[in-house]
Amino acid sequence: MLNLRALMFGGAVLALSVAVGVSPAEVQEKKPIKIGLLAPLTGPLASPGTEMVNGFRQYWNSVNNMAGGRKIEIVVADTTCNPDQALTQARRLALQEKVDLLVGPLCGHEGPAVAQVSAETGVPLVMDPAGADDVTKWKRTPTVIRTAVSSSQIGHPLGEYLYKDLGLRNVTFIGADYTFGHEVTLGAVKTFTDLGGKVDRIIWNPVGTKDYSTTVNSIPAGTGAVVPIVVGADRIRLFEDWFNYGMDKKHKIVASYWLHEDVLPQLDDRAVGIIGNVLHYVAGIDTPENKAFVEEHIKLYKRVPSWFAESAYTAGLWVKTALDKINGNVEDRDAFLKAMRTVEVKAPRGPVKLDAYDNPIQNVYVSKVEKVNHPVLGNILMNKPIKTYEAVSQFWTWKPEEFLARGPYKR
């Protein structure tokens, strides 16, 4: 009978331990506002994920963790860049932690999963920085707004820049073979070919490609320029193979999405002078807002912020502005979402506001890698804007209806 007793005791302990997990909702006048932050803290994108958490905390610490007269509490959950995990964690934050709003996730393919949790539970989602075009175009959710960027939003200006500013007529793309890569690459292909440009070749590489030698060696001879869209550790591998195989002597490279601030410390002077990004944020933007943000970030974390940090910082600023406007009454979800949709924010990346489809209208910067002497970090590489496309919409110059009728960019 000992076994039976042990079993029953075990059952009781299990039941109790599960019960402890539930705590009665606090009934208080001005209880803190809880924000659930979904970021990959382990896995392939742990480094941008950490930067995202840093940027978010940096913002809230700078305003004493207060908004609309209420204290802000941040609960961070690890999504591991896996949509299943993101879904489970978003449900945990919404149901268990009872957060008032969600911010995140980072990986593009986690976006739709977390948006679904927002639809299920009604908890507003401030999508940052997942880029999936669908979310603010064909598959919109009333409780989801985006404060970062749509993938193809940075692709469109690139195509025009290649054709008009650089005078290129035939180029080769190196695209990351997943949704984000497809949307950025094909967005640029669209605007480039509409102007009359010709694509020599698009070389698709799976994320996590270990060896870029075959890629760089299959670039067609005589192509006008090579345009990489690569993510994660692939960025460094491409950089190394590019120079190892002497491609810098053969071809011109104009990157769409490549040399971000988080990899610059791992590169050397060979990067200087390369157009490394066409993006809605680079650390070298010359505005007081951005300088204050960058210097503070360097002071706190000893590194130059990339767009992941800025994006989370701006998501915080945006939420704070909206909460202040509605006096912190986040429980009125409609009012909160309306405030998020109507406020205009002066972010480090420049002025931002939402379009009618809940995607930011913002500047896109073409940037070049430069060497600068920083008082704290010493000699470092920095992305400096060389051209600004102002107030770029996710629909570029097309009418929204026209764009939506055309359908998503798919390989």
Added chain:
Amino acid sequence: MNIRVIGIAVLAAVLALVPSVASEYWVGLLTQILIFGLLALSADLLLGHAGLFSLCHAAFFAVSAYTVAILQTRYGVTTIPAALAGLGAGTLLAAIFASAVRTRGVYFILITLAFGYIVWGVAHRWASFTGGDNGVTNVPPLTLAGVQIATKAHYYYFVLIVLALALALYRILTTSPFGLALRGIKSSETRMRSLGYRVGAHLYVAFVISGFYASLAGVLYIYFNRFVNPVAAGFPYSVEAILMAIIGGTGTILGPFIGSGIILILRNWVSGFFHYYTAVLGLIFIATVLWAPNGVMGLIKSLRSGNRGEGA
């Protein structure tokens, strides 16, 4: 035997009481543990009973989940036909992939690995049909005879009932002459062959049944998650299913569920306050291999072996 019946009754009672004491999140997590436990159990039918190490079970799981998701969201098919189609599609795929039983050992592992990657590749690449990386979202909740099972607690009970039936069948199957023949093949294939057993046919059928169980897990998963993307078909899920079975104890019914509980609680709950949980997972796995090769169930058995013989 008495202890076993009482044990099952107590376990069933505890499981049935969970939604009345636990929060919605814990009910959801427990549902997930049960579903992935079933996936682990399906892979364990081959590993623990027939001695075949399969790395493609996520394929059947995902194909059945995708079938249900696409039929429901795009063609408006109702739950029962969609679920049956899902089970059918997954099992059919298993009947094709079961050709792998012509190989043994490392070749079997490699060929199932390749099969798994094919399905992942299709889910990932055929974006116009499968939604690519973004997957299929907003699958409607399970609806039976016009009644929507939308709350977490109700769905949990639904999963419990389905599991009870599936596990009873599994038990009958593994203790039947067929199940015993599988065990015989696991311990010595040549002996079974010389005794006149059709080894190939046994393994083929076992593979298909195992695929059916993985498909059942896929159907339960899609109505729980209401979202599927290529990750569900990926290599990590196949490996995880096997790991769950090994940590919990292969060749048992409860083992895969214990393993699933350990892995999912570590990943979903412990990750909330301890960021090195993957290292913990690694340590658990190393400890299992070194000191408890028969998993948690093996440990329990060896503790009780004083009064009971080793049960096969």
